[in-house]
Amino acid sequence: MEEKNKLAAPKIADIAKAASLAFLFGGAFSAIGQLFVILWTPILGANHPLLGFAVLATMGVLGMVLFVTGLHQKLAPIAGFGLVFPFNGFCAAVSEAYVNGRKKTGTVGGGFRSAVGMVGYVIGFGAICVLIIAAAVNAFEGVM
Numbered sequence: 001m002e003e004k005n006k007l008a009a010p011k012i013a014d015i016a017k018a019a020s021l022a023f024l025f026g027g028a029f030s031a032i033g034q035l036f037v038i039l040w041t042p043i044l045g046a047n048h049p050l051l052g053f054a055v056l057a058t059m060g061v062l063g064m065v066l067f068v069t070g071l072h073q074k075l076a077p078i079a080g081f082g083l084v085f086p087f088n089g090f091c092a093a094v095s096e097a098y099v100n101g102r103k104k105t106g107t108v109g110g111g112f113r114s115a116v117g118m119v120g121y122v123i124g125f126g127a128i129c130v131l132i133i134a135a136a137v138n139a140f141e142g143v144m
Contacts, residue, residue, distance in 0.1 A: 018080050025075070025082030033059055033087075056087055063088030067095040094118050 036055045044051050066072040072092045075083050083089055094115050101114025 021078060022080040022082035022085075025079035026085060027082075029059075029082070029088060032062070059087045060091035063091030064095045067092040090122065 033055060036058045037051070040051055040054045040058070044054060063072070066075075066088065072083065072089075084093075097118040098111040098115040100111075102108060102111030104110060104114075
């Protein structure tokens with residue numbers, strides 16, 4: 001019997017299922033984020049400049065709690081990018097970098113260095129992308 005090709009193209013049904021689950025989980029986390037906006041607004045006020053930060057910080061704590069409790073690792077294969085893409089997924093990745101760095105070095109400092117490295121990488125890559133996009137927009141300004 002021939003061994004099945006592991007690199008075979010995914011079926012349309014599998015792609016649709018993965019996209020649907022990512023959409024549902026991403027939508028659920030967006031709804032949770034909106035609930036955090038509703039919860040923080042009476043405390044800070046609707047126009048407070050730190051409202052967005054408070055919501056992101058709360059989502060970050062949620063992501064870290066999901067990672068530490070092991071729920072993030074259990075949901076990730078099911079939810080796909082719906083769990084990874086929102087801000088809480090970034091915080092779970094930073095938590096994972098900390099845990100792995102601490103295991104590797106045996107020190108809190110090693111975990112901290114790994115987590116800071118992850119944040120620096122993401123911010124650095126994001127800054128480079130913003131500069132490229134801004135250059136492209138400026139280059140085509142007036143053309144379109």
